[in-house]
Amino acid sequence: MIDKLEFFIALAREGHFGRAAEESGISQPSLSAAIRQLEEQLGVQLVVRGSRYLGLTPEGQRVLEWAKRIVGDARTMREEMRAARKGLAGHIRIAAVPTALAMVPLLTEPFQARHPDVTFSVVSRNSLQILTQLDNFEIDAGITYLDNEPLGRVTSVPLYAESYNLVTAIGAPFADREKVTWKDMANLRLCLLTPDMQNRRIINQHLTEAGVEIRPMLESNSMVVLLAHVGTGRWASIMPRNVAHSFGFSDQIRAIPIVEPEASHVVGLVATHREPFTPLVSALLHEARLLRDKGIA
Template structure:
């Protein structure tokens, strides 16, 4: 039944029979037959059918909750038995908000030094996407904000506080700037679906400023490349800004009135026990945390 539940989860995630079959490495008829067998075993209809996928039935939505729990537990059991025989190995999938990508290497490098057979996949995602990917069992852990939006029931490890800085060309350096003053500059900022951008919007609004960025992107590299032309400025957390200051071409100054901070940390499914690999990641995150 585990294989059928995994196919059902894939179908719920992809919302398309063909894409779900491709994700599972089976043909579409095989996946459709597995879903029908699962329905027969459970005695309920799970999927509204037509010429294409039309969604889950109410019973299917409830079974999906159980399927994620059962499949998650089965994966944990398999990982634990593999760790007993081979030590920690395998793939660790981590999704990270763009402004925290600068610190991921601190975490992955420490973990790999202890467990050299681990492999990592790190993707940049919005905070909302990270929570959805965790729920769908598509990632093992995320790094996101812990104190600005509801997270639900998750395992969390605080890592650091974001402090917000204005990044400008070096010849436009200053010692500090207020949120209201920053709003008057030709800004390039992260796109509105990013929680960092929503935080920036909140502080601009509180300062009575109307924010109208000249450019928006979901890539920090894109923002920095525009600032390097000499015609733009951006707002980034200090940990991220520091990556680009060594060349001397850019400068960063704190944004005041108020001096804002928001907590960023590791999030993982609340399931206990965690897989050995995930438990090792959580342990390293706790050692790395600079929050008392």
């Protein structure tokens, strides 16, 4: 039944029989047959059927909750037994908000040094995508904001507090200042992250509280793109202090603290709340707590 539950989760996630079959590595008829067999075993209809996938029935929604719990427990058991036989090994999938990507090596490097048989993949996602992908087993952990928007049922470890700088070129407005205010942002030629990013919503909130309304001249979901435009000398941006310093600016770029207020928001590691955790996630949470306790992030 575990395989059928995994197929069912894939179908609910993809919302399409063909894509779910492709993701599961089976043919579409085989996936359809597995879902029908699951319905027969449980004695309820799970999927609203028509000429295409039309969603889950109320019973299907409830079974989906159980399926995620059962499949998660089964995966945890398999990982724990494998770790008992061979030691900690495997692959960890992490998604991070763009502003946290530069900080990921502070977590992955010491972890990999302790556990050389573990590999990583790291992707950039917005905060909502991180929570959704955790819930759908598409990632193992996320790095996102902890104190600004609801997180739901997750386990979290604070890593650092994000504060904000005006990043601008030498010779541009305010470049000779030691500090600037949120009100000073009103007439700058700004490039910022896209509105789907929580960092942008945070920046918008502080600007609104300062009575400032802005219209960015450029938006991107990539910090690299924003930094490249600042480097031309014709743009400025608002960036977290850790990002501003981690990229090693040239002498022609300045990062100036924004005050009144000097805002900060906590960023940390999140994982789906469950007991027990998989050995890999448990070890990653432990590494995050070590990093938090050292206070170096």
